Amino acid sequence: MTLWDGVLPFYPQPRHAAGLSVPLLIVILVFLVLAASFLLILPGIRGHSRWFWLVRVLLSLFIGAEIVAAHFSAEWSVGSVSTKTSYKAFSVERVRAHVGLHVGLEGVNITLTGTPVQQLNETIDYNEQFIWRVGQNYAGAYAEALEKGLPYPVLYLAEKFTPSSPCGVYYQYRLAGHYASATLWVAFCFWLLSNMLLSMPVPHYGGLALLITGAFALFSVFAFASISSMEMGRPGSEALTAPFTHPQPRPDCAVAGVLCLLLGAAVLSLHYARPSALRLFLEGSVKDLESPTKGSSPLILSNPLHKQFRASDLTISTNL
Template structure:
């Protein structure tokens, strides 16, 4: 049961990591201009959450109600093709200035070029994660067959592709970072929960893969018994197989010859 739970945990995490929006995050609490053509200043928590398919920008007032308006925004911008259209829609809706400022940094016209960094790294990270998911499925299939050694190899391959996805996403940190300045404060994105969860899952897969390979080499029979594969119950000394009986009613006209056994004597 524990083995099943661990396997389901690994598979669920790999799938979930593709759709989370907290691979990288940035937060700041500051005073900022609320909306365009207005001198209203609000105090708010501003958050940037980066996923593999887009960004999520949050704005929450301190306090929540200011200027007779509830300030609690959570806007999603995806970069499947381009963010230009979504940015224009945000302008038409009249979203607060901090959200528009952050979203503008990810458009094609922005000098920061964040869209190119995050979009391509996210695509490659997602592709390698789905490859890791395929390796995980093959691992479970091989664990149900008398080829435990290859199941261990596939678990190591699962870990390798998880690490490849992390390396792909990490390329965004190797380029000059664009600093976001809102009001009198500034901030930049850093690794967040999903990135570290991917690291922990990759390490877990590595440990499991190494243990399976090592035990299969050292004690292969015990490993097969542990996974309930490749064990013939009738050949086990501790298990007695029951005798079979033939119903003679269904054997009319059939000649049955008794089985003969040969005894072999061995002289020393």
């Protein structure tokens, strides 16, 4: 099915841009709640171990949040252009609009915003999503968009990613998205494992888990960035080029991966060079939680019945 087949003269009310997706908002909310909960109990930690736990917990939450949020982000690659384009198929009426293309691991998101928004007695503010994850039919979603009669720039860009498009980009991005998604979930599992191992007296395996976490996080970025840059065509008077060789907000995911590699290398280096110092560093913070602070009086529990039983009272004599 091409762009011009099955276009009906019906134009639905536009859907306004929703910003962050619902799964991404849930992920951000969960990690914010975890961070806030830890900050609430932070004053109960005494001594110098308070700063140790502050850095350790917040750094770990940052890494985990970046790994999960990257999976649900729709901005692994972004392209946009402000152009004068046709608003409806088979119409000579043109509008000035900002066209945006957001490519994620599970599909594409196309935005169309008029400049100004009110043109041709209509509100031009569209945000349409086309999913290619397992179990979803991208071609079917595109056919539904044709039946709805969505604006021409949205259909033009959505057609580029259909399986039957001569551009041949559907299978590239779909395969790259699946590999990147799988490696991110593996990185998240090893992140959980590293936290458990570092809390146990096995820092060696905790460091290895951190190295594996960083390796898989970086591999997900490289897997998607391996797709070459291409020009998506001309939805109007200007060309829309999506910078696929430069993952847009994913430097933060790369930073999390590099951070895991550095932390894992530091833990392993201390394990082989100075294992006693590493053990004292990890276990000492836990002991500080149990020991009283310097200068505080120890807590002594006395039993009034203790005085009734002395060593002399416990002597037993036997007369034969």
